[in-house]
Amino acid sequence: MPDHVEVMEIDELPSTSLTKVREFFAQDDCDICNSPAATLHYGAMTCGSCKVFFLRTSMAKRVFLCDKGGRCEYPRDRCRACRFQKCLKMGMNPEAVGRRKQLIASAKENEEDQLPDLSIVPYFTEKSAARSRSYHLEAKKFDNPTKIVSHLLGIERFCDNEDTGKYSSYENFDFTLDVDLSEALQFPGKICRRTPIGFSSGLQICAKDPSSLFRQLYCRLTLHMLDWVVSLDEIWMMSEKDRVRLISRQAANCVVLTMAYNTYRFDASGVLFCHGFQLEKTLGDSPEFVFITADLKRAIIANDFSTVMVDFAHSQLLSVFREIHLSPEEYVLLKCISFFTTVGHLSDEATEIVRNARRRYEYLLAKHIEEERPNFSPTARAIRVMKILGLLPKIMKMAIFDDQYLAKMAALDLQGMRGRITRDFHLSD
Template sequence: MRPEESWSHVGLVQRKEADSVSNKSINTDEEDGGLQICRVCGDKANGYHFNVMTCEGCKGFFRRAMKRNVRLRCPFRKGTCEITRKTRRQCQACRLRKCLESGMKKEMIMSDAAVEQRRALIKRKRREKTEVPAPGGQGLTEEQQALIQELMDAQMKTFDTTFSHFKDFRLRGEDGSIWNYQPPSKSDGKEIIPLLPHLADVSTYMFKGVINFAKVISYFRDLPIEDQISLLKGATFEMCILRFNTMFDTETGTWECGRLAYCFEDPDGGFQKLLLDPMMKLHCMLKKLQLHKEEYVLMQAISLFSPDRPGVVQRGVVDQLQERFALTLKAYIECSRPYPAHRFLFLKIMAVLTELRSINVQQTQQLLRIQDTHPFATPLMQELLSSTDG
């Protein structure tokens, strides 16, 4: 750092010396780590300015004198006036001479523009260190705030977290029969195959909520109906997983769905290894991020507006929309999360979305195999399974 405009970290104490002091006393005081005084007038110094330890007054005088570029004359015609705190205003010529003799350098004076720029930079850095932005507002553009609000409203209207309207459960037996079924409060891996039809109903209930979520979003409604269908076929599973994660308890490994709870344990390892393990790892990884509700809905939007889904025609439009949601997520994190603890959160979320895409393909393949031997899927679920990526 250049010394001319900086402040030294020196303890300032009350001045006790006389106004006029010798160079010897100045050097002794500084070497002893005591009072720091101006090399020009002997006043209390506040830092190095233009290469010399000076007071604020001599700093300003030297800058003004050098910028005026006027030849000064000693009014007493001596040229050797003693410069002290009390006499420094009496002779500008001798004061300037003392400044130069002390080692102050004209070439170290910053321009007015550079000084203002430096001050603004210092203020900004101080503000960044001390201010803690309020979540979800400061730092976001009006458009981004409106976008998040629209997503939050859509989520609230379409996500029944209590499952209060999920009342009729169906269980399909191997003989094709269907009957009403009230599932146990908790389900483990031993019952997983018989429970698949019920889990299909649970999933279908969530699918309908996700589809309604998409239809509420104005950006989605503006797309051609063909692209709407293609995007939903590709993203519905992924968006449901994101919603299910909000109800997942990592300590118990349980999904709390209103009055129902699901805790899958498969001691035989077969079904769990194929279907549950990757899903459990994803849910645990995602839950560790401790996401805000705003971040969950933005993730759903990023997943929904994926331009590379099969059948999408207006890929350029969808790509721009996905970028808008991604930039909004990044901006939200930056203005609502403390730095640097969450500086990599955006990258972690994008990595989770990539992993989610991969698991979606793997799960679809596994469920199709199970569907061949143990039919369980609802018509909506069959349509989604038959058209997911992969």
């Protein structure tokens, strides 16, 4: 335990077994056949068998027919047509097959050429662009990604809201969980005040009542995520149903990546939360506590959940950030790519928008690296792109664990976490 601390015990936080949660990070079930030990392949968490099936079917452009007219339930019904359709439904992308190998091969063939375009088709066809006249970052503007990246960095600064000044106390911090996600997308500020996010600042006490601490921190991070996501033009090209479903499923990716990147940015020992708080490993045999340093410079949320999150973030994400010296520009593009990755159960129109957006931001990442590192060979640039994209399954895994923990808190109303917004994010199908 750190010296000179005030200790506030939080009895209601759910206790977890470190062995069990570490086992969670060791494997996932396949989205297609429910087999264990799945990893990210072509946009979904799949086992090796389903990966190979999708790879061969996509490369051979085979067409299977279902004897029951597409009414099978794979894997109970061993139907190849319905198996492939389930692959597509869960977000697997045929256009991603062989993309990375082609990228390296093309770069090696001609070291003097620029980094090959990651896209296979134009990012937004005339049909998809016509869905929203508000869409203003069209493919014709891709020749100057600098302005787009600068725009994304500006959005991140707006979400942080650090320019409004730093405060030592938010005793009148207004917040609520009783806002539907659809309403929050129209009026994000209903969730809470846009205080400075406080990743780098000293501790900012949110209220006199420590029992509401977790809810307040959750609300501020949720507002940060919503302010960011509503700035993406692509989500407004979708129907409201698809928009809500996409955001509810992908929000955790954005939140954990934001926390991890700012932890790297400010070289914190735990994982930065907001308002000066951070997750840290459980200290010795301590139960679940919040430690607040006497000089109000640091606060620690310590429990089994935070221990596993810190271990995973530092070993799997921050180690790569440090190795490649991830830049702010690469971070905001990775955040966009992560948001538009592996989402099933959307309409065909929304699925097309998500896939196009994923290719678009991958392209912008490649172009940014090409412009910012002119001394790199095309092969070196391609490898850097792949290292950054290789972070996606790790972000997803950390996000799934975070989402499951918060779902438990919301379902059991631990720390008062039951509300309409937590229901929509963590408990809805």
